[in-house]
Amino acid sequence: xxxxxxxxxxxxxxxxxxxxxxxxxxxxxxxxxxxxxxxxxxxxxxxxxxxxxxxxxxxxxxxxxxxxxxxxxxxxxxxxxxxxxxxxxxxxxxxxxxxxxxxxxxxxxxxxxxxxxxxxxxxxxxxxxxxxxxxxxxxxxxxxxxxxxxxxxxxxxxxxxxxxxxxxxxxxxxxxxxxxxxxxxxxxxxxxxxxxxxxxxxxxxxxxxxxxxxxxxxxxxxxxxxxxxxxxxxxxxxxxxxxxxxxxxx
Numbered sequence: 001x002x003x004x005x006x007x008x009x010x011x012x013x014x015x016x017x018x019x020x021x022x023x024x025x026x027x028x029x030x031x032x033x034x035x036x037x038x039x040x041x042x043x044x045x046x047x048x049x050x051x052x053x054x055x056x057x058x059x060x061x062x063x064x065x066x067x068x069x070x071x072x073x074x075x076x077x078x079x080x081x082x083x084x085x086x087x088x089x090x091x092x093x094x095x096x097x098x099x100x101x102x103x104x105x106x107x108x109x110x111x112x113x114x115x116x117x118x119x120x121x122x123x124x125x126x127x128x129x130x131x132x133x134x135x136x137x138x139x140x141x142x143x144x145x146x147x148x149x150x151x152x153x154x155x156x157x158x159x160x161x162x163x164x165x166x167x168x169x170x171x172x173x174x175x176x177x178x179x180x181x182x183x184x185x186x187x188x189x190x191x192x193x194x195x196x197x198x199x200x201x202x203x204x205x206x207x208x209x210x211x212x213x214x215x216x217x218x219x220x221x222x223x224x225x226x227x228x229x230x231x232x233x234x235x236x237x238x239x240x241x242x243x244x245x246x247x248x249x250x
Contacts, residue, residue, distance in 0.1 A: 199231050
């Protein structure tokens with residue numbers, strides 16, 4: 001509506017007649033007073049100043065107009081009245097058309113239905129996605145448990161095989177130590193036998209020395225016997241020490 005035509009289509013209270021004999025020949029000027037509206041309704045007080053043209057008297061009358069602001073249908077009716085009463089091209093303006101379509105109860109209801117459908121579809125999609133995620137998680141968990149089970153079985157088999165090999169190796173090591181001990185004893189016996197034979201041969205050679213030599217050195221025969229006994233004792237002591245030093249450490 002143009003700004004200059006503010007009072008052209010002002011609605012008065014339905015209780016006050018629009019055409020009255022009392023107001024003939026008067027100029028009517030409407031002054032709108034501001035009133036603080038309540039949460040549920042809007043009150044506007046209009047003061048009508050009526051001036052008679054012939055007499056110059058002024059008569060004032062207060063007119064109260066009550067309108068409900070909570071109902072969208074009354075606003076729609078006011079817009080329809082405005083479009084029916086106004087002769088301007090504002091009703092064909094796209095802004096007014098869009099506003100009427102936006103405030104139309106049918107369009108609001110349709111929009112609410114569309115939003116409800118979108119929410120329902122979104123909920124279904126979310127539930128479907130959640131089921132897929134849970135299914136995928138369960139499948140991955142089963143695969144993880146299967147892999148963990150296979151790993152534990154491999155570890156058990158490895159430990160069992162390791163124990164078996166260690167037992168076998170231990171037996172072979174014990175057998176090897178026994179064989180080494182047998183070889184060492186045989187070598188020791190052979191060495192002692194050779195030493196004994198050597199000492200015997202030496203003593204025999206000294207025993208059958210020339211008589212002249214024995215006469216010259218009366219202690220030769222005694223020295224030969226003493227040397228033989230000392231060599232025997234030394235051989236036995238050495239044998240004992242070698243036996244103690246060369247024992248197998250298991």
